[in-house]
Amino acid sequence: MRKWLLVFGLACLVAAQETVDESAIAKIRSEEMEHSQILHTLHMLTDRYGPRLTGSPNYESAAKWAVSQLTEWGFKNAHLEPWDFGHPGWMNERAAGYMVAPVRENLKFEVLGWTPSTRGTVTGPAIEVIVPQGPFPTPLPPTDAAAAGGRGGRGAPQRLPPTKEEMIQWVQDTKDKVRWKIVLVGKAAVVPVNFNPPQLRRDDAAVKQSYDPDNPNAGRGGRGGGTPPAEPGRLTAAQVTEMVDAMLLENGALLRINDAGMGHGLIRAFQNRTYDSAKVVPTVVLRNEDYGRIERLLQDGEDVRLEFNIVNRDYPEGKTAYNVVAEIPGTDKADEIVMLGGHLDSWHAATGATDNAIGSSMMMEAARLIQALKLKPRRTIRVGLWAGEEEGLLGSKAYVEQHFGTFENPKPEWATLDCYFNIDSGTGRVRGANIFGPPEAAAVLRPVLALFEDFGVAGANSTSSRATGGTDSTSFNAAGLPGIGLAQDPIEYQSFTWHTNLDTYERIVPDDAMKAASTIAAAVWHVANREQMIPRFGKEQMPPPAKAPAR
Ligand SMILES: [Zn+2]
Numbered sequence: 001m002r003k004w005l006l007v008f009g010l011a012c013l014v015a016a017q018e019t020v021d022e023s024a025i026a027k028i029r030s031e032e033m034e035h036s037q038i039l040h041t042l043h044m045l046t047d048r049y050g051p052r053l054t055g056s057p058n059y060e061s062a063a064k065w066a067v068s069q070l071t072e073w074g075f076k077n078a079h080l081e082p083w084d085f086g087h088p089g090w091m092n093e094r095a096a097g098y099m100v101a102p103v104r105e106n107l108k109f110e111v112l113g114w115t116p117s118t119r120g121t122v123t124g125p126a127i128e129v130i131v132p133q134g135p136f137p138t139p140l141p142p143t144d145a146a147a148a149g150g151r152g153g154r155g156a157p158q159r160l161p162p163t164k165e166e167m168i169q170w171v172q173d174t175k176d177k178v179r180w181k182i183v184l185v186g187k188a189a190v191v192p193v194n195f196n197p198p199q200l201r202r203d204d205a206a207v208k209q210s211y212d213p214d215n216p217n218a219g220r221g222g223r224g225g226g227t228p229p230a231e232p233g234r235l236t237a238a239q240v241t242e243m244v245d246a247m248l249l250e251n252g253a254l255l256r257i258n259d260a261g262m263g264h265g266l267i268r269a270f271q272n273r274t275y276d277s278a279k280v281v282p283t284v285v286l287r288n289e290d291y292g293r294i295e296r297l298l299q300d301g302e303d304v305r306l307e308f309n310i311v312n313r314d315y316p317e318g319k320t321a322y323n324v325v326a327e328i329p330g331t332d333k334a335d336e337i338v339m340l341g342g343h344l345d346s347w348h349a350a351t352g353a354t355d356n357a358i359g360s361s362m363m364m365e366a367a368r369l370i371q372a373l374k375l376k377p378r379r380t381i382r383v384g385l386w387a388g389e390e391e392g393l394l395g396s397k398a399y400v401e402q403h404f405g406t407f408e409n410p411k412p413e414w415a416t417l418d419c420y421f422n423i424d425s426g427t428g429r430v431r432g433a434n435i436f437g438p439p440e441a442a443a444v445l446r447p448v449l450a451l452f453e454d455f456g457v458a459g460a461n462s463t464s465s466r467a468t469g470g471t472d473s474t475s476f477n478a479a480g481l482p483g484i485g486l487a488q489d490p491i492e493y494q495s496f497t498w499h500t501n502l503d504t505y506e507r508i509v510p511d512d513a514m515k516a517a518s519t520i521a522a523a524v525w526h527v528a529n530r531e532q533m534i535p536r537f538g539k540e541q542m543p544p545p546a547k548a549p550a551r
Helices: 003-008 011-017 022-035 038-048 057-072 164-177 204-210 237-250 288-299 353-372 394-403 412-416 439-450 473-478 493-497 510-529
Strands: 076-084 089-101 109-111 121-129 182-185 255-259 283-286 305-315 320-328 333-343 379-386 417-422 430-436 459-463 483-488
Touching: 022 353, 022 510, 038 057, 038 353, 038 510, 057 076, 057 089, 057 320, 057 353, 057 379, 076 394, 089 109, 089 283, 121 164, 121 255, 121 288, 164 237, 182 288, 204 430, 237 255, 255 288, 255 305, 283 288, 320 353, 320 394, 333 353, 333 394, 333 412, 333 510, 353 379, 353 493, 353 510, 379 394, 379 510, 394 473, 412 417, 417 473, 417 510, 430 439, 430 473, 430 510, 439 459, 439 510, 473 483, 483 510
Parallel strands: 121 182, 182 255, 255 283, 333 379, 333 417, 417 483, 430 459
Antiparallel strands: 076 320, 089 305, 109 283, 121 305, 320 379, 430 483
16 A cells, blocks of 8 residues: 555545455465365364363363464464363263153253263153243244344244243242153244255355445344343243252252254253253253154153263363464564454364364464465464353453453553454355444455455455354454454354254365365455554444443
């Protein structure tokens, strides 16, 4: 960029003047196509170290492996940065479950995180208890989350939770029925056959339109949002489950079973939200097909008997969790930092390949491309891999707090972070970028992304939302820093792999992952070398912090 243009500082001129280092970018592309390491990185993070639940020994091993791999590639200052998770680590070691009467069958399930072991093998009659529910919310919430580019299609609208009085009465009526029982909590979900399977790729025309700088509606579809606020006078879903758990524990239930509620044997197993395994009975999430079968047999009046043997372990040292950080030092602007990263932790039902071993692999790979080509960036390029994303963006929030502070209460480093690129939507190739900042910020990214039109990359837009939610880039946005969320083709993310027992190495599309890594490397290289840092909101334009961060 020439100096005289800065005098005018007009966004259109700056955008028009953005020069891109096409020869370095051509080298980045061929290095990735010829010497990609991405599948090896993925293999180590999934097959060797997965699942990577925050605070678990597996997570720590994966993080230490990443540090040594980055060091081996020639990165500087690769290390673990501790932060206080505040809960023990937890891992499941073995789990077997069977129906033993009236027919014999092995059950397909996952263990809920931070729940206790069974006392050896436990066998008991199954019963089903139905927690009271409130009415449907008015108006009904929109269900088409996918259309908004968000995550987590919520399916059919859910009824509101009960009131506290209704729950107290229900506990009174139910508590004497659960001793020595294996308790199915809730009615089996009805999961109809889907006659309209979701698209694997985003529609080209729609993607182009959503990143068109002249489209007044462009820029929708950033991550964020969260659960609707609790209704006054009604419990939250978490409070309801806490009351059920307390009742089961106090009254001697053997085990709690939740319905996975998804088709095709899919199971998502999250955590006991207290993170205290002493507060709950052993708990599993059973595939909907087994849950429904047991329910139907119980409705026939059959004496259904189940047997479980579960071994879990708590790890007190997991209270301290670790982010992974490594750098390619800059040259004349080494004090300014361009960051790229994603979360390294996962849920535990599978090896967390699409969420988010592949994202971590893409970011490690993007930085490796620059390092391997011996390109010398002007600014320092820093890779950050986070723990605790799945429990509420905890690792990236801790990092932002420790290093940057906020716009309102900044640390010295706040002014030196140029931007942070984040990826966390599965295996799909990159289709666009969404940066927190003024429209001029997106204009910086557009010319470099335009070189990847053949990979399906459509462009960039900007957001002014400081709400946290969805993924780690929003931890930066919340602090008023230029977080960049990369949008991807969905492939099988929402439909099959996101947080499920099918999230494994096999579900990765290598070509898409390699294209994503090249695109990101080029964008990082571009930002790290331009004369100015990316334009950001000044005092006048900075939106106020979001009120109630929700996930
Ligand atoms: Zn994720």
